[in-house]
Amino acid sequence: MTYSWNWGVLLQEPYxxxxxxxxxxxxxxxxxxxxxxxxxxTAVGVLRSSDHAVLRAVTGAYISVFRNIPLxxxxxxxxxxxxxxxPAGAGHWLKRDLPYPEIVTAIVALGLxxxxxxxxxxxxGIDAVPRGQRMAAKAAGLSQLQAYRLxxxxxxxxxxxxxxxxxILTIFKNSSVALTIGVYELTTQTQQIxxxxxxxxxxxxxxxxxxxxxxxxxxVIMRAIxxxxxxxxxxxxxxxxxx
Amino acid sequence: MxxxxxxxxxxxxxxxxxxLGLSVLLTAIAMVGGIVLGLVIALVRLTRVPVLAPFAALYxxxxxxxxxxxxxxxxxxxxxxxxGRSVGALYSxxxxxxxxxxxxxxxxxxxxxxxxxxxxxxxxxxxxxxxxQTVRLxxxxxxxxxxxxxxxxxxxxxxQDTALVYVVSLHxxxxxxxxxxxxxxxxxxxxxxxxxxYLAICQVGNALAGRLKRASRTA
Numbered sequence: 001m002t003y004s005w006n007w008g009v010l011l012q013e014p015y016x017x018x019x020x021x022x023x024x025x026x027x028x029x030x031x032x033x034x035x036x037x038x039x040x041x042t043a044v045g046v047l048r049s050s051d052h053a054v055l056r057a058v059t060g061a062y063i064s065v066f067r068n069i070p071l072x073x074x075x076x077x078x079x080x081x082x083x084x085x086x087p088a089g090a091g092h093w094l095k096r097d098l099p100y101p102e103i104v105t106a107i108v109a110l111g112l113x114x115x116x117x118x119x120x121x122x123x124x125g126i127d128a129v130p131r132g133q134r135m136a137a138k139a140a141g142l143s144q145l146q147a148y149r150l151x152x153x154x155x156x157x158x159x160x161x162x163x164x165x166x167x168i169l170t171i172f173k174n175s176s177v178a179l180t181i182g183v184y185e186l187t188t189q190t191q192q193i194x195x196x197x198x199x200x201x202x203x204x205x206x207x208x209x210x211x212x213x214x215x216x217x218x219x220v221i222m223r224a225i226x227x228x229x230x231x232x233x234x235x236x237x238x239x240x241x242x243x
Numbered sequence: 244m245x246x247x248x249x250x251x252x253x254x255x256x257x258x259x260x261x262x263l264g265l266s267v268l269l270t271a272i273a274m275v276g277g278i279v280l281g282l283v284i285a286l287v288r289l290t291r292v293p294v295l296a297p298f299a300a301l302y303x304x305x306x307x308x309x310x311x312x313x314x315x316x317x318x319x320x321x322x323x324x325x326x327g328r329s330v331g332a333l334y335s336x337x338x339x340x341x342x343x344x345x346x347x348x349x350x351x352x353x354x355x356x357x358x359x360x361x362x363x364x365x366x367x368x369x370x371x372x373x374x375x376q377t378v379r380l381x382x383x384x385x386x387x388x389x390x391x392x393x394x395x396x397x398x399x400x401x402x403q404d405t406a407l408v409y410v411v412s413l414h415x416x417x418x419x420x421x422x423x424x425x426x427x428x429x430x431x432x433x434x435x436x437x438x439x440x441y442l443a444i445c446q447v448g449n450a451l452a453g454r455l456k457r458a459s460r461t462a
Contacts, residue, residue, distance in 0.1 A: 068445035077435075080424075081434050173308075190313075200316075212305070215307075
């Protein structure tokens with residue numbers, strides 16, 4: 001293997017700046033998409049847990065569509081197809097006047113893609129709350145909305161913190177798919193540095209370290225939240241038999 | 244939709260089918276390779292093999308922390324460098340997918356093996372079975388039943404992820420669709436068609452996972 005190392009390339013301008021901008025864009029896209037994913041996902045998840053047949057069917061269809069089409073293709077659909085299908089004026093506005101169309105598209109596509117996965121978790125979380133809680137809320141005279149807001153959701157959201165953590169980790173990783181519609185996020189920038197300087201090792205190592213740092217930060221924050229909101233007597237332990 | 248809207252699809256059907264074939268092949272190899280690698284990693288971690296176990300944990304956590312696109316770029320860059328000659332995108336992508344999926348499948352395997360009740364392990368030990376015998380004869384058959392739905396679900400995710408080979412211009416289904424969309428200036432028809440194909444295939448996978456889940460519950 002012949003390779004000439006040059007770690008200094010990462011500290012040279014403009015490459016250091018490229019990495020900085022890439023990281024900033026990765027964080028901005030992921031966090032904005034997370035806001036969409038959590039709000040839409042919770043709403044769809046709640047509707048999915050209702051007894052109403054039509055609501056269940058509609059939310060079920062929403063979840064299948066957004067879960068079963070690759071994220072890359074969903075980005076292409078929002079970017080290339082949706083503007084063509086809208087009325088001429090709106091399509092024109094999307095293509096011509098919307099600022100940073102590729103970034104906005106990436107946020108919307110990533111947010112809605114992830115919302116379907118969060119919706120599944122939320123509705124499973126609500127199902128995991130013992131049935132008596134729902135009945136007791138009704139017996140206590142709470143309205144449907146109050147029952148969800150005060151009784152069911154607070155417990156359901158606690159239950160789903162572990163799978164939700166892995167979904168949040170995934171959203172940061174999935175933001176790299178924005179590369180395919182021309183967003184200069186972290187992975188794109190390192191790929192650019194690689195193709196210009198041929199220092200692929202250094203560039204990809206920098207990206208790897210930054211992604212690992214993001215993952216560790218998210219994990220630490222979510223663990224802290226989980227501990228902070230934990231209800232007494234709900235932690236579990238494992239058991240191993242040694243051979 | 245009129246017949247002329249479908250022309251880009253029908254005219255390039257053999258090309259698109261070839262792309263779909265590559266997507267399916269990638270999925271199959273990554274799934275089988277990932278399951279085998281995942282089982283080895285899971286056993287190394289569960290038995291706490293000295294020296295190897297921390298490396299296995301590092302491997303799994305490392306691969307799970309970075310985006311698949313970055314992994315594809317890493318191997319696309321590394322494999323020719325390590326081999327000293329270019330081998331084409333397909334081989335580096337195959338290696339990247341197997342190693343990446345190995346990390347994910349190892350977590351499914353680990354949870355599956357841990358889900359086998361403690362009494363089963365103790366009973367096997369009391370009967371005089373060794374560790375590997377217990378894994379092979381007692382734990383795996385039970386764990387596989389629990390894991391099967393998750394393994395299929397992971398396969399559905401993997402099938403969608405194969406679309407990412409677009410970044411190294413390997414002609415899978417997604418890339419073939421985008422080539423036809425560009426050549427015939429028909430993004431709407433082509434991408435909607437591709438969405439329907441992915442949706443249909445993934446739904447079949449999900450239905451299979453649901454069936455396995457019901458079967459494992461009644462067993």
